[in-house]
Amino acid sequence: xxxxxxxxxxxxPDARLDALASTGLVAPETTAAFREPGLSIADxxxxxxxxxxxxxxxxAVAVNFLxxxxxxxxxxxxxxxxxxxxxxNMAKLARAGGGFTADSDAGVMIGQVQVVDVTDxxxxxxxxxxxxxxxxxxxxxxxxxxHEYGGxxxxxxxxxxxxxxxxxxxxxxxxLHFFLDCxxxxxxxxxxxxxxxxxxxxxxxxxxxxxxxxxxxxADRRLARARVAIPVSAFGPDGACVADAIASAxxxxxxxxxxxxxxxxxxxxxIDAVCLATGNDWRAVEAGVHAFASRDxxxxxxxxxxxxxxxxxxxxxxxxxxxxxxGPIRVHPRVQHNLALLGVSGARELAGVMASVxxxxxxxxxxxxxxxxxxxxxxxxxxxxxxxxAGAEPHEVAKICARLCRERDYSVERARQLVRELRDA
Ligand code: MEV
Numbered sequence: 232x233x234x235x236x237x238x239x240x241x242x243x244p245d246a247r248l249d250a251l252a253s254t255g256l257v258a259p260e261t262t263a264a265f266r267e268p269g270l271s272i273a274d275x276x277x278x279x280x281x282x283x284x285x286x287x288x289x290x291a292v293a294v295n296f297l298x299x300x301x302x303x304x305x306x307x308x309x310x311x312x313x314x315x316x317x318x319x320n321m322a323k324l325a326r327a328g329g330g331f332t333a334d335s336d337a338g339v340m341i342g343q344v345q346v347v348d349v350t351d352x353x354x355x356x357x358x359x360x361x362x363x364x365x366x367x368x369x370x371x372x373x374x375x376x377x378h379e380y381g382g383x384x385x386x387x388x389x390x391x392x393x394x395x396x397x398x399x400x401x402x403x404x405x406x407l408h409f410f411l412d413c414x415x416x417x418x419x420x421x422x423x424x425x426x427x428x429x430x431x432x433x434x435x436x437x438x439x440x441x442x443x444x445x446x447x448x449x450a451d452r453r454l455a456r457a458r459v460a461i462p463v464s465a466f467g468p469d470g471a472c473v474a475d476a477i478a479s480a481x482x483x484x485x486x487x488x489x490x491x492x493x494x495x496x497x498x499x500x501x502i503d504a505v506c507l508a509t510g511n512d513w514r515a516v517e518a519g520v521h522a523f524a525s526r527d528x529x530x531x532x533x534x535x536x537x538x539x540x541x542x543x544x545x546x547x548x549x550x551x552x553x554x555x556x557x558g559p560i561r562v563h564p565r566v567q568h569n570l571a572l573l574g575v576s577g578a579r580e581l582a583g584v585m586a587s588v589x590x591x592x593x594x595x596x597x598x599x600x601x602x603x604x605x606x607x608x609x610x611x612x613x614x615x616x617x618x619x620x621a622g623a624e625p626h627e628v629a630k631i632c633a634r635l636c637r638e639r640d641y642s643v644e645r646a647r648q649l650v651r652e653l654r655d656a
Contacts, residue, residue: 232256233254233256233302234256234294234295234296234297234322235294235295236295239294247292248262251292254302256303256304256574257571260571261571261572262572264567265290267564270564270565274562274563277562278562278563290308291306291307291315291504292304292306292307293305293318293319293588296322296330296331296591297329297330298330298332298583298587299583303573303574303584305505305573305584306509306572306573307504307508307588308569312612312615312616313611313612314501314592318501318595321591321598325591327464328462329460330459331587331590332458333455333584333587334583335453335580335582336453336454336579338382338412338414338418338453338552339385339410339411340410340411340413340418340419340421340422341408341409341410341422341447341449341450341451342425342426342445342446343407343426343443344406344407344429344441344444345404345405345406345407345443346433346442347402347439348440349439350403352391352403353391355405355437356389356390358436358437359389359405359436359437363386363387363389366432366436369432370384370409370425370428371384373421373425377413381415382412382414382416383411383412384410384412384425385412386409386410388408389405389408390406390408391403391404392405405439407429407433409425409426411425414577414578415555415577416554416556416557416558417511417515418446418554419446419512419515423444423445426444426445426446430444448519449518449522449550450550450552451550454548454549454550454551455548455549455550455579455586456547456583456586457546457583457587457589458544458546458590459544459545459587459594460542461474461542461545462543463541466543466598471541474538474543475538476601477594477597477598478536478537479601480494480597481532481535481537481597491524491530494532495520495521495532497592497593497595497597498532498533498549498590499516499517500596501593502585502586502589502592503516505581505585506553508565508566509560509581510559510563511553512552515552516550516551519549519550519551520533520551533547533548534547535547536597545593546590547589547590547593549586551582551585551586553578553582553585554578555578611632613641614632614636614641615628617642617646618632618635618650620643621646621650630649631646631649631650634649
């Protein structure tokens, strides 16, 4: 079984499903399910409020992934051209070095209970510290069955914080942090329930008012990592130069937050697309990743690239608060189909896949930027959208795109002319 499907991109969507089924990686029931309608209006209506319709996005698949020796076809939901193509191509390139290796921490989320109007923060903190066992016992009772799934309550700590913005009145606060291993769930609801359960006990222990009680999206106890080592020869005859240029592009991002923001945006192109496909809260993941990227006081790239001898080494470390159960996963049929297509065992494996996809995506962007520039690939994909907007039939699109790219004229008007010429020829 291999996720290498040469020419996958040239097939039509129906044939792509057949090709996926023929690899043996995806069960025929799963590929059949993708031919059925997606989210119904009735299901949408129970997901959020004030529903009037549903909204579709392309559901694509990045083939070629080899992660920890496992062949994977990765579902991606994204509206931006070139993202899936870049990911697929880089996954193919990574195979020259044996693919990706990935690992991730247990699903530990952080909850916060904030104590406000604190007059003596040290005394308030020590009052809480002396009762942590009691608070842990209360918290452990909230989700008593979580340990059956490999999760459970993992402890508490007390933090003293001070608001001291120049020119404003300073304010002390004490914050109780607790840690909950949410196993295969993202866990927001479980964490928030514990935070609210602890709040009255925190008030009675401290004699002060509790302010916020909510999870933290800086999920830095739930990190995922991926690595890749690609021989520079895999980048072609001038591979050593390309690899050096990729490492240099990374150093630019390390030195400059303006560049790091764009660098990390490219990483998130991949991670968000897998989040969407698998029903995960990509806003939570975005918030966590960017906060984590600033942990040393400057916003930095979440990946690293360096050349060592004849090998380009890449790695990524990001917090990934993602799940394979709960939330929209239960309701949205495409989410279930995408998870079945991906075939991961649980949230930790999913996080490892996402980290690998983010690394592949970043490699694709840096390689393009360091060589032909990003626009050539983007414009090739853009030409497809323009051709379709000009009314080209699927069998006409390739010819129209080739002309638009050659002429470097991507106007719908020119595409319409070309469609007419093609049909009159
Ligand atoms: C575009 O969506 C993402 C890039 O800008 C990322 C990058 O510059 O590294 C190409």
